[in-house]
Amino acid sequence: MLADIAKAAVLLFFVVVIHLSIMANVDVLGGHPNLLLVTVVSVALLRGAVYGAVAGFSVGLLADTGVFGTPGFTALLLALAGYWVGRYGETTGRDRAHAPLLSIAVVTVLYQVAALVLRFMLGEHAPGAQVFDGLVPTVVLNLILTLPVYAGTRRILRPREWVPREVRLLG
Numbered sequence: 001m002l003a004d005i006a007k008a009a010v011l012l013f014f015v016v017v018i019h020l021s022i023m024a025n026v027d028v029l030g031g032h033p034n035l036l037l038v039t040v041v042s043v044a045l046l047r048g049a050v051y052g053a054v055a056g057f058s059v060g061l062l063a064d065t066g067v068f069g070t071p072g073f074t075a076l077l078l079a080l081a082g083y084w085v086g087r088y089g090e091t092t093g094r095d096r097a098h099a100p101l102l103s104i105a106v107v108t109v110l111y112q113v114a115a116l117v118l119r120f121m122l123g124e125h126a127p128g129a130q131v132f133d134g135l136v137p138t139v140v141l142n143l144i145l146t147l148p149v150y151a152g153t154r155r156i157l158r159p160r161e162w163v164p165r166e167v168r169l170l171g
Helices: 002-021 035-047 049-066 073-093 099-122 128-133 135-156
Strands: none
Touching: 002 035, 002 049, 002 135, 035 049, 035 073, 035 099, 035 135, 049 073, 073 099, 099 135
C-alpha cells in the first residue's frame, strides 16, 4: 500500500514536470493536450474514486503553484475528474477495454466546459469561442495520449484484485 502511494506520487510529480515544461507549449489546430488530465484519469480508473480525487487534487495544486496560477483552480477540476472517473471505474467500467478512451473523451469535454464556467465565475477572462473551437482537437490529442499513458500507468500501478461491488438502484 505504501509502495503503491510512493510509486503514484513519483509518477504524478514526473507528469507535472513534463506537462509544465513541454506539453503546455504544444498547440495543434487550436487544441492543447492535457497530460495531467489523462494521467489522473488513468490513476483513477486503476485505483478508484478516493485515490483519483486525491491524485487529481495533488497534481492540480502542484501545477497551479508551478505556473503561479489561481491556487486551487486546476486542483478542483482534476479532483472532480479523478473522483468521477474513479466512481465509473469502481461501478461499471474497470475491466472494459473502452473505459480509458470513453472516460478521456467525456472528461475532456466536461473539464473544458467546467474550466470556462469557473473562470467566468471568478471574473477572469473566459474566451468561450476559443475553448469551443479547440475542443475537438483537444479531445483527439487527449485520446492519442490515452493508450500509452494508460498502459504505462497500468504497468507502474499494477491492477489489484477487486471485490465486485453491487450497485443498488433506488426506487
